[in-house]
Amino acid sequence: MQYSGIAKLIIALGLLLLIIGGIMLLASRLGISGFRLPGDIFIQKENFTFFFPITTGIIISIVITIIFNLIRR
Numbered sequence: 001m002q003y004s005g006i007a008k009l010i011i012a013l014g015l016l017l018l019i020i021g022g023i024m025l026l027a028s029r030l031g032i033s034g035f036r037l038p039g040d041i042f043i044q045k046e047n048f049t050f051f052f053p054i055t056t057g058i059i060i061s062i063v064i065t066i067i068f069n070l071i072r073r
Contacts, residue, residue: 009071 036042039055 036051037053037055037059041050041052041054043050
């Protein structure tokens with residue numbers, strides 16, 4: 001059974017996660033906070049904070065779908 005295609009995909013996804021993690025770490029050390037897009041729900045009370053990134057999730061989903069469709073071609 002050939003696993004080379006799956007192995008390459010897992011390695012590529014791992015490298016992508018490593019790059020994204022590095023960018024997030026660098027951004028936090030530089031004081032750049034996360035971004036909130038219009039449509040994301042953010043509620044802050046005295047002892048309670050709730051953040052639900054609806055718009056961010058939709059955009060990430062669209063980008064990942066486009067990337068996977070480009071890889072499949």
